[in-house]
Amino acid sequence: MTKQRGLQEFFDDPATIAARHKMSASASEPVGQAELLALEPDAAEQFIDLGLDYPERFGPSTLRTAIAARFNSVPFDGVLITSGLDEGLALLATALIEPTDRVIVLTPCYPQHLLLPEWRGAEIVPWPARPENNWVPDLDELAGLLSNPTKAVIATFPQNPTGFMPDEAYLFTFLALLERSGTLLFSDEIYAGLPADTAVPRLADRYEKAVSLHGLSKTCGLPGLRFGWLASRDMETMRALTRLKDLFNCYVPAPVAFLADIAFRNEEKLIRRNSDILEASIKATEAFITRHNNLFSWVPPRAGTVAFPRWHGPGGTQALSDRMVSEASIALAPSRCFDAGDEHVRFGLCRRSFPDSLAALEKFISSAL
Known part of the structure:
Protein backbone atom coordinates (compact mmCIF):
# COMPACT_ATOMS: atom_id res chain seq x y z
CA MET A 1 0.00 0.00 0.00
CA THR A 2 1.32 3.45 -0.89
CA LYS A 3 1.55 6.20 1.69
CA GLN A 4 0.30 9.71 1.00
CA ARG A 5 2.95 12.36 1.57
CA GLY A 6 3.04 16.11 1.54
CA LEU A 7 5.03 18.06 -1.02
CA GLN A 8 7.94 18.86 1.27
CA GLU A 9 8.04 15.28 2.49
CA PHE A 10 8.24 14.17 -1.13
CA PHE A 11 11.22 16.47 -1.82
CA ASP A 12 12.94 15.52 1.44
CA ASP A 13 12.64 11.79 0.79
CA PRO A 14 16.13 10.26 0.28
CA ALA A 15 14.89 8.50 -2.86
CA THR A 16 13.81 11.84 -4.37
CA ILE A 17 17.08 13.48 -3.41
CA ALA A 18 19.06 10.63 -4.99
CA ALA A 19 16.93 10.43 -8.16
CA ARG A 20 18.72 11.09 -11.42
CA HIS A 21 15.70 12.71 -13.02
CA LYS A 22 13.93 15.35 -10.92
CA MET A 23 10.84 16.35 -12.89
CA SER A 24 8.83 18.45 -10.41
CA ALA A 25 11.13 21.32 -9.43
CA SER A 26 9.15 24.56 -9.47
CA ALA A 27 12.05 27.01 -9.62
CA SER A 28 13.81 27.88 -12.85
CA GLU A 29 17.21 26.46 -13.72
CA PRO A 30 19.40 27.53 -10.77
CA VAL A 31 21.93 30.27 -11.42
CA GLY A 32 25.38 29.69 -9.96
CA GLN A 33 27.34 32.38 -8.14
CA ALA A 34 29.94 32.52 -10.89
CA GLU A 35 27.27 32.97 -13.56
CA LEU A 36 25.53 35.69 -11.57
CA LEU A 37 28.72 37.58 -10.72
CA ALA A 38 29.83 37.41 -14.36
CA LEU A 39 26.87 39.59 -15.34
CA GLU A 40 28.70 42.72 -14.14
CA PRO A 41 32.35 43.84 -14.35
CA ASP A 42 34.30 43.59 -11.08
CA ALA A 43 31.31 42.06 -9.26
CA ALA A 44 33.35 39.03 -8.15
CA GLU A 45 36.06 41.21 -6.63
CA GLN A 46 33.47 43.39 -4.90
CA PHE A 47 31.76 40.32 -3.49
CA ILE A 48 35.02 39.02 -2.01
CA ASP A 49 35.70 42.43 -0.43
CA LEU A 50 32.18 42.74 0.99
CA GLY A 51 32.05 43.77 4.66
CA ASN A 266 20.05 41.99 -14.71
CA GLU A 267 16.59 40.55 -14.32
CA GLU A 268 15.74 40.84 -18.01
CA LYS A 269 18.77 38.70 -18.93
CA LEU A 270 17.85 36.07 -16.34
CA ILE A 271 14.23 36.01 -17.50
CA ARG A 272 15.29 35.60 -21.15
CA ARG A 273 17.66 32.78 -20.18
CA ASN A 274 14.95 30.94 -18.30
CA SER A 275 12.27 31.67 -20.89
CA ASP A 276 14.36 29.85 -23.51
CA ILE A 277 14.68 26.85 -21.20
CA LEU A 278 10.93 26.89 -20.52
CA GLU A 279 10.05 27.11 -24.21
CA ALA A 280 12.20 24.05 -25.01
CA SER A 281 10.53 22.03 -22.25
CA ILE A 282 7.01 23.00 -23.31
CA LYS A 283 7.73 21.95 -26.90
CA ALA A 284 9.16 18.64 -25.70
CA THR A 285 6.13 18.08 -23.46
CA GLU A 286 3.66 18.81 -26.25
CA ALA A 287 5.39 16.23 -28.45
CA PHE A 288 5.55 13.70 -25.60
CA ILE A 289 1.85 14.01 -24.78
CA THR A 290 0.93 13.78 -28.47
CA ARG A 291 2.82 10.49 -28.67
CA HIS A 292 1.28 9.17 -25.45
CA ASN A 293 -2.20 10.70 -25.44
CA ASN A 294 -3.61 7.37 -24.26
CA LEU A 295 -1.69 7.84 -21.00
CA PHE A 296 -1.38 11.62 -20.52
CA SER A 297 -3.36 14.77 -21.28
CA TRP A 298 -2.72 18.33 -20.18
CA VAL A 299 -3.79 21.91 -20.21
CA PRO A 300 -0.63 23.77 -21.29
CA PRO A 301 0.33 26.41 -18.72
CA ARG A 302 -0.66 29.97 -19.58
CA ALA A 303 2.33 31.24 -17.60
CA GLY A 304 4.79 30.20 -14.92
CA THR A 305 7.11 27.22 -14.64
CA VAL A 306 4.77 24.32 -13.77
CA ALA A 307 1.98 22.24 -15.28
CA PHE A 308 -0.39 19.57 -13.97
CA PRO A 309 -0.86 16.79 -16.56
CA ARG A 310 -3.46 14.10 -16.02
CA TRP A 311 -2.58 10.40 -15.95
CA HIS A 312 -4.96 8.04 -17.78
CA GLY A 313 -2.96 4.87 -17.25
CA PRO A 314 -3.47 2.07 -14.71
CA GLY A 315 -3.55 2.94 -11.02
CA GLY A 316 -3.13 6.37 -9.49
CA THR A 317 -0.21 8.75 -9.67
CA GLN A 318 0.96 8.03 -6.13
CA ALA A 319 1.63 4.40 -7.07
CA LEU A 320 3.11 5.54 -10.40
CA SER A 321 5.43 7.97 -8.61
CA ASP A 322 6.59 5.28 -6.19
CA ARG A 323 7.36 2.91 -9.05
CA MET A 324 9.21 5.50 -11.10
CA VAL A 325 11.55 6.56 -8.33
CA SER A 326 12.40 2.99 -7.34
CA GLU A 327 12.63 1.46 -10.82
CA ALA A 328 13.83 4.32 -13.03
CA SER A 329 15.29 6.97 -10.66
CA ILE A 330 12.61 9.45 -11.77
CA ALA A 331 11.16 11.78 -9.11
CA LEU A 332 7.71 13.05 -10.16
CA ALA A 333 5.40 14.60 -7.57
CA PRO A 334 1.89 13.08 -7.54
CA SER A 335 -1.22 15.17 -7.04
CA ARG A 336 -1.71 13.80 -3.53
CA CYS A 337 1.19 16.05 -2.53
CA PHE A 338 -1.22 18.92 -3.24
CA ASP A 339 -4.26 17.23 -1.68
CA ALA A 340 -5.65 17.17 -5.23
CA GLY A 341 -6.68 13.58 -5.81
CA ASP A 342 -4.62 10.82 -7.41
CA GLU A 343 -4.86 11.52 -11.13
CA HIS A 344 -2.26 14.24 -11.84
CA VAL A 345 1.45 14.93 -11.56
CA ARG A 346 3.35 18.21 -11.42
CA PHE A 347 5.81 18.91 -14.19
CA GLY A 348 8.53 21.44 -13.33
CA LEU A 349 9.28 22.69 -16.82
CA CYS A 350 12.00 25.29 -16.42
CA ARG A 351 15.04 23.03 -16.11
CA ARG A 352 17.56 22.25 -18.84
CA SER A 353 17.36 18.58 -17.89
CA PHE A 354 13.59 18.34 -18.36
CA PRO A 355 13.57 17.09 -22.00
CA ASP A 356 16.07 14.36 -21.05
CA SER A 357 13.91 13.46 -18.06
CA LEU A 358 10.89 13.21 -20.38
CA ALA A 359 12.87 10.75 -22.48
CA ALA A 360 13.55 8.69 -19.35
CA LEU A 361 9.84 8.81 -18.48
CA GLU A 362 8.99 7.71 -22.02
CA LYS A 363 11.37 4.78 -21.75
CA PHE A 364 9.83 3.79 -18.41
CA ILE A 365 6.21 3.82 -19.56
CA SER A 366 7.14 2.01 -22.78
CA SER A 367 8.85 -0.85 -20.97
CA ALA A 368 7.02 -1.07 -17.64
CA LEU A 369 3.36 -0.54 -18.58
Whole structure:
Protein backbone atom coordinates (compact mmCIF):
# COMPACT_ATOMS: atom_id res chain seq x y z
CA MET A 1 0.00 0.00 0.00
CA THR A 2 1.32 3.45 -0.89
CA LYS A 3 1.55 6.20 1.69
CA GLN A 4 0.30 9.71 1.00
CA ARG A 5 2.95 12.36 1.57
CA GLY A 6 3.04 16.11 1.54
CA LEU A 7 5.03 18.06 -1.02
CA GLN A 8 7.94 18.86 1.27
CA GLU A 9 8.04 15.28 2.49
CA PHE A 10 8.24 14.17 -1.13
CA PHE A 11 11.22 16.47 -1.82
CA ASP A 12 12.94 15.52 1.44
CA ASP A 13 12.64 11.79 0.79
CA PRO A 14 16.13 10.26 0.28
CA ALA A 15 14.89 8.50 -2.86
CA THR A 16 13.81 11.84 -4.37
CA ILE A 17 17.08 13.48 -3.41
CA ALA A 18 19.06 10.63 -4.99
CA ALA A 19 16.93 10.43 -8.16
CA ARG A 20 18.72 11.09 -11.42
CA HIS A 21 15.70 12.71 -13.02
CA LYS A 22 13.93 15.35 -10.92
CA MET A 23 10.84 16.35 -12.89
CA SER A 24 8.83 18.45 -10.41
CA ALA A 25 11.13 21.32 -9.43
CA SER A 26 9.15 24.56 -9.47
CA ALA A 27 12.05 27.01 -9.62
CA SER A 28 13.81 27.88 -12.85
CA GLU A 29 17.21 26.46 -13.72
CA PRO A 30 19.40 27.53 -10.77
CA VAL A 31 21.93 30.27 -11.42
CA GLY A 32 25.38 29.69 -9.96
CA GLN A 33 27.34 32.38 -8.14
CA ALA A 34 29.94 32.52 -10.89
CA GLU A 35 27.27 32.97 -13.56
CA LEU A 36 25.53 35.69 -11.57
CA LEU A 37 28.72 37.58 -10.72
CA ALA A 38 29.83 37.41 -14.36
CA LEU A 39 26.87 39.59 -15.34
CA GLU A 40 28.70 42.72 -14.14
CA PRO A 41 32.35 43.84 -14.35
CA ASP A 42 34.30 43.59 -11.08
CA ALA A 43 31.31 42.06 -9.26
CA ALA A 44 33.35 39.03 -8.15
CA GLU A 45 36.06 41.21 -6.63
CA GLN A 46 33.47 43.39 -4.90
CA PHE A 47 31.76 40.32 -3.49
CA ILE A 48 35.02 39.02 -2.01
CA ASP A 49 35.70 42.43 -0.43
CA LEU A 50 32.18 42.74 0.99
CA GLY A 51 32.05 43.77 4.66
CA LEU A 52 30.08 41.67 7.13
CA ASP A 53 29.09 44.27 9.71
CA TYR A 54 25.42 44.66 10.67
CA PRO A 55 23.47 45.46 7.49
CA GLU A 56 20.73 48.05 7.12
CA ARG A 57 17.56 47.17 9.01
CA PHE A 58 14.82 45.61 6.87
CA GLY A 59 17.14 45.36 3.88
CA PRO A 60 19.00 47.86 1.72
CA SER A 61 17.04 51.00 0.88
CA THR A 62 18.18 50.66 -2.73
CA LEU A 63 16.47 47.28 -3.07
CA ARG A 64 13.29 48.36 -1.30
CA THR A 65 13.17 51.40 -3.58
CA ALA A 66 13.66 49.19 -6.65
CA ILE A 67 10.82 46.90 -5.56
CA ALA A 68 8.48 49.82 -4.85
CA ALA A 69 9.31 51.25 -8.29
CA ARG A 70 7.76 48.17 -9.90
CA PHE A 71 4.39 49.36 -8.66
CA ASN A 72 2.49 52.54 -9.41
CA SER A 73 1.08 53.10 -5.93
CA VAL A 74 3.14 51.14 -3.38
CA PRO A 75 5.33 53.44 -1.24
CA PHE A 76 8.78 52.65 0.11
CA ASP A 77 7.32 51.68 3.50
CA GLY A 78 4.90 49.39 1.70
CA VAL A 79 7.75 46.98 0.86
CA LEU A 80 9.05 44.34 3.25
CA ILE A 81 11.93 42.06 2.21
CA THR A 82 11.63 38.47 3.45
CA SER A 83 13.70 35.32 3.53
CA GLY A 84 11.95 33.77 0.57
CA LEU A 85 8.19 33.57 0.31
CA ASP A 86 7.90 31.01 3.09
CA GLU A 87 8.74 33.71 5.63
CA GLY A 88 6.40 36.13 3.88
CA LEU A 89 3.49 33.68 4.07
CA ALA A 90 4.27 32.97 7.73
CA LEU A 91 4.31 36.69 8.56
CA LEU A 92 0.95 37.19 6.85
CA ALA A 93 -0.66 34.27 8.67
CA THR A 94 0.78 35.18 12.07
CA ALA A 95 0.09 38.91 11.91
CA LEU A 96 -3.30 38.88 10.21
CA ILE A 97 -5.06 35.53 10.71
CA GLU A 98 -6.70 34.74 14.03
CA PRO A 99 -8.55 31.70 15.40
CA THR A 100 -12.10 31.39 14.01
CA ASP A 101 -11.27 33.59 10.98
CA ARG A 102 -12.55 32.29 7.67
CA VAL A 103 -9.96 32.05 4.87
CA ILE A 104 -10.70 31.16 1.23
CA VAL A 105 -7.80 29.42 -0.54
CA LEU A 106 -7.50 28.85 -4.27
CA THR A 107 -6.72 25.14 -4.72
CA PRO A 108 -4.74 23.13 -5.67
CA CYS A 109 -1.94 25.17 -4.18
CA TYR A 110 1.39 25.30 -2.41
CA PRO A 111 0.56 23.37 0.79
CA GLN A 112 1.57 26.25 3.10
CA HIS A 113 -1.37 28.26 1.77
CA LEU A 114 -3.57 25.77 3.60
CA LEU A 115 -1.32 24.74 6.47
CA LEU A 116 -0.50 28.22 7.81
CA PRO A 117 -4.11 29.45 8.23
CA GLU A 118 -5.01 26.04 9.65
CA TRP A 119 -2.15 26.38 12.17
CA ARG A 120 -3.62 29.74 13.17
CA GLY A 121 -6.95 28.08 13.89
CA ALA A 122 -8.80 29.52 10.90
CA GLU A 123 -11.62 27.86 8.99
CA ILE A 124 -10.23 26.91 5.58
CA VAL A 125 -12.64 27.18 2.64
CA PRO A 126 -11.27 25.76 -0.65
CA TRP A 127 -11.99 27.58 -3.89
CA PRO A 128 -11.14 24.79 -6.32
CA ALA A 129 -9.83 25.08 -9.84
CA ARG A 130 -11.13 22.01 -11.65
CA PRO A 131 -9.64 20.07 -14.57
CA GLU A 132 -13.02 19.82 -16.33
CA ASN A 133 -12.95 23.64 -16.50
CA ASN A 134 -9.36 23.71 -17.82
CA TRP A 135 -8.24 24.77 -14.32
CA VAL A 136 -10.07 28.11 -14.55
CA PRO A 137 -11.45 28.87 -11.05
CA ASP A 138 -15.17 29.68 -11.10
CA LEU A 139 -15.79 33.33 -10.17
CA ASP A 140 -19.48 32.69 -9.52
CA GLU A 141 -18.42 30.11 -6.98
CA LEU A 142 -16.08 32.63 -5.37
CA ALA A 143 -18.92 35.15 -5.19
CA GLY A 144 -20.97 32.58 -3.28
CA LEU A 145 -18.10 31.84 -0.91
CA LEU A 146 -17.61 35.56 -0.24
CA SER A 147 -21.27 35.93 0.73
CA ASN A 148 -20.18 34.84 4.22
CA PRO A 149 -17.78 37.06 6.21
CA THR A 150 -14.23 36.21 5.15
CA LYS A 151 -10.93 37.48 6.53
CA ALA A 152 -8.73 36.75 3.53
CA VAL A 153 -8.49 35.14 0.12
CA ILE A 154 -5.20 33.45 -0.80
CA ALA A 155 -4.63 33.07 -4.54
CA THR A 156 -1.65 32.28 -6.77
CA PHE A 157 -1.43 33.78 -10.26
CA PRO A 158 0.04 32.03 -12.21
CA GLN A 159 -1.35 29.10 -10.25
CA ASN A 160 0.85 26.40 -8.80
CA PRO A 161 0.59 23.60 -9.91
CA THR A 162 -1.82 24.13 -12.83
CA GLY A 163 -0.25 27.05 -14.72
CA PHE A 164 -3.55 28.98 -14.89
CA MET A 165 -3.07 32.71 -15.45
CA PRO A 166 -6.11 35.05 -15.48
CA ASP A 167 -6.67 37.48 -18.30
CA GLU A 168 -7.62 41.12 -17.77
CA ALA A 169 -11.38 40.53 -17.82
CA TYR A 170 -11.06 37.77 -15.25
CA LEU A 171 -8.93 39.93 -12.95
CA PHE A 172 -11.39 42.82 -13.22
CA THR A 173 -14.27 40.65 -11.99
CA PHE A 174 -12.11 38.93 -9.37
CA LEU A 175 -11.03 42.22 -7.83
CA ALA A 176 -14.55 43.64 -8.00
CA LEU A 177 -15.74 40.71 -5.85
CA LEU A 178 -13.05 41.40 -3.28
CA GLU A 179 -13.72 45.13 -3.21
CA ARG A 180 -17.43 44.51 -2.68
CA SER A 181 -16.69 42.31 0.34
CA GLY A 182 -13.67 44.27 1.65
CA THR A 183 -11.69 41.04 2.02
CA LEU A 184 -7.92 40.95 2.36
CA LEU A 185 -6.08 39.42 -0.61
CA PHE A 186 -2.78 37.57 -0.30
CA SER A 187 -1.70 37.57 -3.95
CA ASP A 188 1.10 35.06 -4.46
CA GLU A 189 2.78 36.20 -7.69
CA ILE A 190 6.00 34.22 -7.28
CA TYR A 191 5.64 32.50 -10.68
CA ALA A 192 4.76 35.66 -12.60
CA GLY A 193 7.14 36.95 -15.26
CA LEU A 194 7.72 33.78 -17.26
CA PRO A 195 7.62 33.33 -20.17
CA ALA A 196 9.34 36.60 -21.04
CA ASP A 197 7.02 39.50 -21.84
CA THR A 198 4.05 38.04 -19.92
CA ALA A 199 2.35 40.37 -17.47
CA VAL A 200 2.98 40.34 -13.73
CA PRO A 201 -0.34 40.87 -11.88
CA ARG A 202 0.98 43.26 -9.17
CA LEU A 203 -2.47 43.25 -7.61
CA ALA A 204 -1.28 45.49 -4.77
CA ASP A 205 -1.54 48.28 -7.36
CA ARG A 206 -5.11 47.39 -8.19
CA TYR A 207 -6.71 46.67 -4.83
CA GLU A 208 -6.03 48.60 -1.65
CA LYS A 209 -6.34 45.55 0.63
CA ALA A 210 -4.05 43.33 -1.46
CA VAL A 211 -0.57 42.20 -0.51
CA SER A 212 1.54 41.09 -3.48
CA LEU A 213 4.15 38.42 -2.81
CA HIS A 214 7.09 37.86 -5.13
CA GLY A 215 10.75 36.88 -5.08
CA LEU A 216 13.78 35.74 -7.05
CA SER A 217 13.35 31.97 -6.65
CA LYS A 218 11.02 30.85 -9.42
CA THR A 219 11.51 33.18 -12.38
CA CYS A 220 15.14 34.22 -11.86
CA GLY A 221 16.46 30.80 -10.85
CA LEU A 222 17.75 31.87 -7.42
CA PRO A 223 15.87 29.70 -4.90
CA GLY A 224 18.97 29.24 -2.76
CA LEU A 225 19.29 32.99 -2.25
CA ARG A 226 16.05 33.06 -0.18
CA PHE A 227 15.09 36.55 -1.28
CA GLY A 228 11.43 37.52 -1.43
CA TRP A 229 9.22 40.49 -0.68
CA LEU A 230 5.76 41.63 0.32
CA ALA A 231 4.28 44.80 -1.16
CA SER A 232 1.08 46.68 -0.33
CA ARG A 233 -0.37 50.17 -0.09
CA ASP A 234 -2.41 49.07 2.95
CA MET A 235 -0.11 50.69 5.48
CA GLU A 236 -1.95 49.32 8.52
CA THR A 237 -1.24 45.83 7.24
CA MET A 238 2.38 46.62 6.41
CA ARG A 239 3.02 48.12 9.84
CA ALA A 240 1.67 44.94 11.45
CA LEU A 241 3.94 42.80 9.29
CA THR A 242 6.97 44.99 9.95
CA ARG A 243 6.41 44.93 13.72
CA LEU A 244 6.22 41.15 13.65
CA LYS A 245 9.36 40.73 11.55
CA ASP A 246 11.22 43.09 13.89
CA LEU A 247 10.56 40.65 16.76
CA PHE A 248 12.55 37.93 15.04
CA ASN A 249 15.05 39.09 12.42
CA CYS A 250 14.88 42.40 10.58
CA TYR A 251 18.17 41.96 8.69
CA VAL A 252 18.92 40.76 5.17
CA PRO A 253 22.42 39.20 5.13
CA ALA A 254 24.88 41.39 3.24
CA PRO A 255 25.98 38.62 0.79
CA VAL A 256 22.33 37.88 -0.04
CA ALA A 257 21.57 41.57 -0.61
CA PHE A 258 24.65 42.00 -2.81
CA LEU A 259 23.71 39.09 -5.07
CA ALA A 260 20.05 40.10 -5.12
CA ASP A 261 21.06 43.59 -6.25
CA ILE A 262 22.90 42.09 -9.23
CA ALA A 263 19.86 39.96 -10.05
CA PHE A 264 17.58 43.01 -9.99
CA ARG A 265 19.80 44.96 -12.35
CA ASN A 266 20.05 41.99 -14.71
CA GLU A 267 16.59 40.55 -14.32
CA GLU A 268 15.74 40.84 -18.01
CA LYS A 269 18.77 38.70 -18.93
CA LEU A 270 17.85 36.07 -16.34
CA ILE A 271 14.23 36.01 -17.50
CA ARG A 272 15.29 35.60 -21.15
CA ARG A 273 17.66 32.78 -20.18
CA ASN A 274 14.95 30.94 -18.30
CA SER A 275 12.27 31.67 -20.89
CA ASP A 276 14.36 29.85 -23.51
CA ILE A 277 14.68 26.85 -21.20
CA LEU A 278 10.93 26.89 -20.52
CA GLU A 279 10.05 27.11 -24.21
CA ALA A 280 12.20 24.05 -25.01
CA SER A 281 10.53 22.03 -22.25
CA ILE A 282 7.01 23.00 -23.31
CA LYS A 283 7.73 21.95 -26.90
CA ALA A 284 9.16 18.64 -25.70
CA THR A 285 6.13 18.08 -23.46
CA GLU A 286 3.66 18.81 -26.25
CA ALA A 287 5.39 16.23 -28.45
CA PHE A 288 5.55 13.70 -25.60
CA ILE A 289 1.85 14.01 -24.78
CA THR A 290 0.93 13.78 -28.47
CA ARG A 291 2.82 10.49 -28.67
CA HIS A 292 1.28 9.17 -25.45
CA ASN A 293 -2.20 10.70 -25.44
CA ASN A 294 -3.61 7.37 -24.26
CA LEU A 295 -1.69 7.84 -21.00
CA PHE A 296 -1.38 11.62 -20.52
CA SER A 297 -3.36 14.77 -21.28
CA TRP A 298 -2.72 18.33 -20.18
CA VAL A 299 -3.79 21.91 -20.21
CA PRO A 300 -0.63 23.77 -21.29
CA PRO A 301 0.33 26.41 -18.72
CA ARG A 302 -0.66 29.97 -19.58
CA ALA A 303 2.33 31.24 -17.60
CA GLY A 304 4.79 30.20 -14.92
CA THR A 305 7.11 27.22 -14.64
CA VAL A 306 4.77 24.32 -13.77
CA ALA A 307 1.98 22.24 -15.28
CA PHE A 308 -0.39 19.57 -13.97
CA PRO A 309 -0.86 16.79 -16.56
CA ARG A 310 -3.46 14.10 -16.02
CA TRP A 311 -2.58 10.40 -15.95
CA HIS A 312 -4.96 8.04 -17.78
CA GLY A 313 -2.96 4.87 -17.25
CA PRO A 314 -3.47 2.07 -14.71
CA GLY A 315 -3.55 2.94 -11.02
CA GLY A 316 -3.13 6.37 -9.49
CA THR A 317 -0.21 8.75 -9.67
CA GLN A 318 0.96 8.03 -6.13
CA ALA A 319 1.63 4.40 -7.07
CA LEU A 320 3.11 5.54 -10.40
CA SER A 321 5.43 7.97 -8.61
CA ASP A 322 6.59 5.28 -6.19
CA ARG A 323 7.36 2.91 -9.05
CA MET A 324 9.21 5.50 -11.10
CA VAL A 325 11.55 6.56 -8.33
CA SER A 326 12.40 2.99 -7.34
CA GLU A 327 12.63 1.46 -10.82
CA ALA A 328 13.83 4.32 -13.03
CA SER A 329 15.29 6.97 -10.66
CA ILE A 330 12.61 9.45 -11.77
CA ALA A 331 11.16 11.78 -9.11
CA LEU A 332 7.71 13.05 -10.16
CA ALA A 333 5.40 14.60 -7.57
CA PRO A 334 1.89 13.08 -7.54
CA SER A 335 -1.22 15.17 -7.04
CA ARG A 336 -1.71 13.80 -3.53
CA CYS A 337 1.19 16.05 -2.53
CA PHE A 338 -1.22 18.92 -3.24
CA ASP A 339 -4.26 17.23 -1.68
CA ALA A 340 -5.65 17.17 -5.23
CA GLY A 341 -6.68 13.58 -5.81
CA ASP A 342 -4.62 10.82 -7.41
CA GLU A 343 -4.86 11.52 -11.13
CA HIS A 344 -2.26 14.24 -11.84
CA VAL A 345 1.45 14.93 -11.56
CA ARG A 346 3.35 18.21 -11.42
CA PHE A 347 5.81 18.91 -14.19
CA GLY A 348 8.53 21.44 -13.33
CA LEU A 349 9.28 22.69 -16.82
CA CYS A 350 12.00 25.29 -16.42
CA ARG A 351 15.04 23.03 -16.11
CA ARG A 352 17.56 22.25 -18.84
CA SER A 353 17.36 18.58 -17.89
CA PHE A 354 13.59 18.34 -18.36
CA PRO A 355 13.57 17.09 -22.00
CA ASP A 356 16.07 14.36 -21.05
CA SER A 357 13.91 13.46 -18.06
CA LEU A 358 10.89 13.21 -20.38
CA ALA A 359 12.87 10.75 -22.48
CA ALA A 360 13.55 8.69 -19.35
CA LEU A 361 9.84 8.81 -18.48
CA GLU A 362 8.99 7.71 -22.02
CA LYS A 363 11.37 4.78 -21.75
CA PHE A 364 9.83 3.79 -18.41
CA ILE A 365 6.21 3.82 -19.56
CA SER A 366 7.14 2.01 -22.78
CA SER A 367 8.85 -0.85 -20.97
CA ALA A 368 7.02 -1.07 -17.64
CA LEU A 369 3.36 -0.54 -18.58
